[in-house]
Amino acid sequence: MDYKKYIAEKIKIEGVSAEEIAGAIAVPPNSDMGDYALPCFKFAKILRQSPVAIAQKLAAEIQPDGVIAEVNALNGYLNFAIDKAGLARQTLADIERAGAQYGSSQIGAGKTVCIDYSSVNVAKPFHIGHLSTTVIGSALYKIYSFLGYNVVGINHLGDYGTQFGKLICAYKHWGDRDEVEKGGIHAINELYVRFNSEATEQMQAEAREYFRLIENGDREANELFAWFKSLTLAYVDKIYKRLNVKFDSYNGESFYLDKMQPVIDELKEKGLLKVSEGASVVDLEPYGMPPCLILRSDGASLYATRDLAAAYYRKSTYGFDKCLYVVAYQQNLHFKQIFKVLELLGKDWAKDMVHVAYGMVSLEDGAMSTRNGRVVWLEDVIEKCVEKAYAVIEDKNPNLENKREIAEKVGVGSVIFGALYNNKIKDIVFSYDKVLSFEGETGVYCQYTCARANSVLQKAKGMECAVSENLQLAPQEYEIIKTLSAFPEAVKDAAEKYEPSTIARYAVDLAQKFNKFYFECKILTAEDGCKGFRLQLTKATLQTMQNALALLGIGVPEKM
């Protein structure tokens, strides 16, 4: 139920619509002032009365009913307290009925969203710099699906470029089939790194030739390249499985090679393509941007060309209503240019393209650098977190069954949660101290809260679960109810802002409120009617927490 709307309809102010009033309604800073408030200051001019007088007058006009329990005027604010027991019954019933679907909706029914995320490069192992795009994109995938959208997850593979000529060259000189087969992506990456530090002029020339061979369909070169690609995919797939991430398409850059010409032709037809300094560009000067490079002076395509072709393909194949690119903010300009070019091409769907930009990851001693070996591999981070989780279980709960399985959920959850907890635009300085911290505002804290709730519910099996007729809510209970009832809104908010951290923050908030309740109100030893309510409250909290964490790709162990 939309309380703001309900309250707004009760308030009559001449010349002000119910919608405007609903929009003005805020939440008081302190819950003992009420649940909703209408500041009356802006009506003072229209009504030619003081805000204090307006609030008092309105308070006298509104009769409490089954929904609004109390109306008060205070310092120019009109405060509303809603019927707590009513909200509690409604919320618990909603959660009971919807279960794992609580918080979902059908607002996206019939609409399609494409999300481009993770987009790994062939032959490059995952490092922590790839974590943000992967988990943010994945969370958005789950959030939009939850809201009823048809979602297409796209891993826009970096599988085209001169670096693959270098890679083949390096392999031909120094590589060994068995070693690469055994070492997988790290072995390939070593070859590439070695090429960059040791390659002679002669080899550089060879590399260019190999790249040309790939492009011209040479069998051996393409077989080698396909092999490197499959090794890469096998490697990332393992990580994706652990992180609960999936894709519907792995169409990468090379997929669009034969799809660029129509775009280039159209740019020419529409007179958008100009030759400048030998290259073909779209002039964006009138829009305050540098030109968008479409073809190099040697005629080769560029990043932008392939991205335009990909946008065309996605629009025609999926008919998206929205197309998201989860890519770091370094590429702000690139996407602004691409979107502008689409607009100039007359594509009205250019407005549906969104660059979901996020901050950069660096290390405490500066930027990451594969060359200097200053990298933190994602698999190492995950492994360390899982090990730490296992050690903590060994220490605190050594008799648990499935310790490995639980440690996996806790460790992986911790990695994901850490990457999603702050606003995505913030830069991150990676530190093991931080990811390995399992206290406070962490994923582990949320999971632990669930384990507590689960444990109570286990012990309550077979107990009477009825809620008493004259339900009186303790403040701690009401705080939880309010938070639970706000979950659907939090999900929508996260989707609108492309901001999964909203969900992560929500989960911590709910956990904090539950833990306070858990500590201050006994559940199992409460009186019958009260106990029934508290058990349902516990169950609803657990369910909502599971739903929230699931949207982030985080699992919840029953015990830990």
Next chain:
RNA sequence: GCGCCUGUAGCUCAGCAGGAUAGAGCAACGGCCUUCUAAGCCGUGUGUCGGGGGUUCGAGUCUCUCCAGGCGCACCA
């Protein structure tokens, strides 16, 4: 130089399309396990919300300007 982003407690960050005394976690110190998992709970302290103008009844939130940091700005992706 131009453009975009960031600047809130010692540290890491929240702050709902401006609203009532600015909040969490970490770190520090002090309490709480013979009673529902102490990966927890409670308490103590700190803020020129980067600086300065402006709009407004009201600005951390909007606007202008300055400062600091990050990123980007033609043939890489």
